[in-house]
Amino acid sequence: MQVTPIGEREIGAAREYFVGLHSRLSDAWASLDPGSAQHRDEWTRPPTDVLAGNGRLSLIELGATFDRAGVAFSDVSGAKLPAAASERHTGIAGQPFRAMGTSVVVHPVNPYAPTSHANVRLFTARGGEMWWFGGGFDLTPVYPFDEDARDWHQAAKAACDPAGPSVYASLKEACDRYFYLPHRGETRGIGGLFADDVNDANEEVGGDFEHCFALIRRIGDAYLQAYVEVVKRRRDTPFGEREQAFQRLRRGRYVEFNLAFDRGTRFGLQSSARTESLLMSLPPRAEWRYDHHAEPGSPEARLADYLKPRQWI
């Protein structure tokens, strides 16, 4: 199936949604962590012959609720699309491109509150002749709760269902597959959604630009609501040094995935993206211990069972 080109109007509408989502997410984290400073800035990358861009960033670091809560919007245009941008559309590597989107990673202070990540984005090449949306969200608990995982996946399914009956199952499976640490034999967390190829040539999602864009908006909106809920539910759980120590080790795994496997990060490193925005996803502190194993039967040992793909609905 052929992709129907899009124009400035469609690209502008997507940009407006991404900017608005950046602002809503930033406001949400600020209201969950009212006593902590939130750094906000806008940046423009001076255009060169290969790259130009602008973006917005908000960040709470070492706050009362969040160790790190970062939201980045960026809109980058380049003369040559790096190969890492897409596994499927290898034919357009080296072509002029524009990549825009909003991504967010939140590491709460409380080890009972899970880390979360979401990203919604639009890639276009050759001014809109080729385009595709990507988007999704995933949850990474340190101490997992079935209730949280079910609610998370319920929100994911509700966002997908209007796009087609098999969309949730497909994006859920893609998420389990993508956020996987092969060297550890475990998923990054309990998953969610991962879409990398949403356009009118995608037979699974189906539909035109508006149909695809509506799915991406529902994904962004669902993430915001679902994550605020789980943070409110867990942020006041009492915890001590034991839970924090385990949290730091689990954050080591998060760093491993992001630096060694995450395609977005690798794309960023290849395309000379703004390093500080790119690495905002890393936790403020991570630890590694040689051959660490949780004591059998301990609350920490429970996590392993959750780091295998599972049906939550």
Added chain:
Amino acid sequence: MQVTPIGEREIGAAREYFVGLHSRLSDAWASLDPGSAQHRDEWTRPPTDVLAGNGRLSLIELGATFDRAGVAFSDVSGAKLPAAASERHTGIAGQPFRAMGTSVVVHPVNPYAPTSHANVRLFTARGGEMWWFGGGFDLTPVYPFDEDARDWHQAAKAACDPAGPSVYASLKEACDRYFYLPHRGETRGIGGLFADDVNDANEEVGGDFEHCFALIRRIGDAYLQAYVEVVKRRRDTPFGEREQAFQRLRRGRYVEFNLAFDRGTRFGLQSSARTESLLMSLPPRAEWRYDHHAEPGSPEARLADYLKPRQWI
């Protein structure tokens, strides 16, 4: 130039050197950190149709002198050489191979004592028809000292000079090029040596198997002596929380390099190497702060000048 095949005798001699170096390095770290436990183990990977191997490991973790001092010997044979094993010898990707060597990473407790890394290795393919040594060492200070950098490079040069007059300059430059974080615009540290292609077809190094092997032995031996010296010189320097905080941030950079760029780590992740040995190079703790900059004129700000290639001799 053609590579002259080697046989079991040469491969066995290399193995013996690597095992002996593993043991000498392990003993050296133990004697620099006499009060701390040193974990030692041997492992065997049950052979499958694609991979078999064995190895030895020693590790001091959270000791009095060393936050982490790990030495790993491994000898791994496989049915198909992963592409990441060599950038140059792409022709033998997919061939039966054997990779053996000793690698070491040491992160001292004292922020004035630099982190160091060394690796000596032998790759063979098709039973010795194709082979090459690799090896080198590099130093990563948190608070740099000219004296340490000069002594380090002096030791590097002395190890190279018997192999030919341009060998040091060539391996020093390769080291500066390899241990580079493009997204940070800085080298990992003050460099040293990096050789990835040492055999009798290498015109720079010249000579037969014995000539190449002798160079690799001098590199391994020089590392041991030079690093023990710098640790003894710096380990008792008084320090406080300020220096430790900066050390943790610099260790974040070390993690970035190793997970995102290091070819050895990427080879290991691709070849399902033993994860715990592979990630032994990571520091026990690392931190990231958004947009951190050392105060101009501070001792921390001095480091930036050292993270550009420089002639130390």
